[in-house]
Amino acid sequence: MSGGPIPASPLPLAARAPGKCILFGEHAVVHGRPELLLAIDLYTQLLAAPGETMRLNGEAGALRDNPYLSRAMEEIGAAGRPAIDWRTVSSIPRSAGLGSSAALCAALATVLLARQGGGERALLAERAFRLERGAQGVGSPGDTSASVAGGLVSVNSSEGTLLWEVEADGQRWTVRRVTDPGWVWVVCHSGVTRKTADAVRAVGLRLARPDGPALLDRFAATATAGIAAVRSEDREATGRCLRENQELLREVGVSHERLEALIAVAAPLSFGAKLTGAGAGGSIVALPRPGREVELLQKLRAAGGRPFAVRAAPTGATLVPAPP
Ligand code: PMV
Secondary structure: OOOOOOOOOOEEEEEEEEEEEEEEEOOOHHOOEEEEEEEEEEEEEEEEEEEOEEOOOOEEHHHHHHHHHHHHHHHOOOOOOEEEEEEEEEEEOOOOOOOOHHHHHHHHHHHHHHHHOOHHHEEEEEHHHHHHHHHHHHOHHHHHHHHHHEEEEEEOOOOOOOOOOEEEOEEEEEEEEEEEOOOOOEEOOOOOOOHHHHHHHHHHHHOOOOOHHHHHHHHHHHHHHHHHHHOOOOOOHHHHHHHHHHHHHHHHOOOHHHHHHHHHHHHHEEEEEEEEOOOOOOEEEEEEEOOOOOHHHHHHHHOOOOEEEEOOOOOOOOOOOOOO
């Protein structure tokens, strides 16, 4: 499902990488606890063609302002680098907790790896994480690993088959493949944008208080039960864990009135719903009751959200044919 190694290829190149939603364990994963992520079938495509000047979507300024691309260009260095005309096309809403930055980093790492001789997916996961962490300064490799692997992946859990391990600043995360039950999920952007790094730092401060370790134990227990529920294809139990995880996220201060309103809309039509990603705005994810998906999408839209019905992305970041 992850797709094979990235082959060596010259420019022009095009790569495609999926977004993601976090089913269980966001924030706690930064502190070494388990997480479950679903790569979703919304994608970012990145095209790289030889150009006269280095630019993004036609503008040199846009490239300098993009933290991931500008960082990657710094890493490559001016020497031996032909000017590249970068273009992006994405169906993932930005700053919404749906993995737009992870998908961009995964697509970017795919192009760079292909140009540098190709390599295994574990190396791609490490490169994509380095780009995201380098630009954000904080965070776990969960998002970028999901975008590189596709499908359903666990982090810091003993469940599933080992895909790779990623390390940063003395911390190590294990990433595993979990079998996707094939369910349809509904994600919904609240329209409230926010910065992941700010929410991660705020939760870090909250968890530094005396009850922090006990809270992290509860996050870990919920994620572990959630992973087991998904693996055993038990929607009722999965829904309970989603709701329990939302209570914890509320307790550490990253819910938002718009998210709570969307979760309330989803409640009667789903097994459970929670915020997904860093919170403080961004999106929710719900596991709809079979047959109620369309009604759920309509009600979320009527409540002012931007909903999408999603499934697991069948493959992770990959090269695709470059347009002529
Ligand atoms: O950037 P987001 O909203 O998808 O959030 C990422 C999830 C966190 O656990 C909050 C941070 C991380 O890097 O794992």
